[in-house]
Amino acid sequence: MLTAASLTAVSLALAAGPGNEPPPGPNHSIRPCPIGLVLHDPQLYCVIEVSPAVEPTFQPAGTAVAWESGAMTDQLWVWRGTLIGAPYSGHTVVVLPIGSVVSIHLYHGGGLFGPWLNGHTVRPGDWNLDGQVNSDDISAFLRDWLAAPQGHQAITGEVSRGDYNLDGWVNSADISAFLEGWLASL
Ligand SMILES: [Ca+2]
Numbered sequence: 412m413l414t415a416a417s418l419t420a421v422s423l424a425l426a427a428g429p430g431n432e433p434p435p436g437p438n439h440s441i442r443p444c445p446i447g448l449v450l451h452d453p454q455l456y457c458v459i460e461v462s463p464a465v466e467p468t469f470q471p472a473g474t475a476v477a478w479e480s481g482a483m484t485d486q487l488w489v490w491r492g493t494l495i496g497a498p499y500s501g502h503t504v505v506v507l508p509i510g511s512v513v514s515i516h517l518y519h520g521g522g523l524f525g526p527w528l529n530g531h532t533v534r535p536g537d538w539n540l541d542g543q544v545n546s547d548d549i550s551a552f553l554r555d556w557l558a559a560p561q562g563h564q565a566i567t568g569e570v571s572r573g574d575y576n577l578d579g580w581v582n583s584a585d586i587s588a589f590l591e592g593w594l595a596s597l
Pocket residue numbers: 536537538539540541542543544545547548
């Protein structure tokens with residue numbers, strides 16, 4: 412059951428974000444979308460490990476530069492490179508199969524930052540990235556959707572957390588898309 416206390420707990424967890432320490436500068440964050448994970452303002456050297464071995468791809472085009480990428484074994488693909496972020500919204504979508512297990516490590520200032528995600532199973536309905544898909548995710552998504560400016564999104568700044576389907580608009584289609592992803596995650 413949704414209570415004020417649980418909402419506060421989810422809010423604090425989301426504010427802290429996955430990983431250890433927030434990096435200096437832009438407020439990096441990560442969240443699911445229908446086709447994988449969205450990283451906001453990455454702009455950092457990044458290592459992505461995917462199991463079973465599937466090469467991650469990136470959207471929009473040109474928002475990632477691979478240094479090396481390949482299958483280590485049938486169960487492990489390692490991608491190393493730099494995530495740049497889209498010119499206006501500052502995000503990079505890491506396209507990953509639902510159900511794949513991913514670790515995303517960022518490096519900053521010569522050291523490992525994070526991991527942002529470690530052994531995370533990709534599910535489009537796991538909004539709070541806690542590895543479970545349950546009603547907490549619906550509560551958390553609706554809270555973010557309600558907090559987001561509605562309608563067409565400005566082309567500067569972080570892509571809105573309310574824009575689940577990444578079409579540039581925050582509207583009821585995002586709720587439908589999230590619930591569809593949530594159901595597909597069960
Ligand atoms: Ca969850």
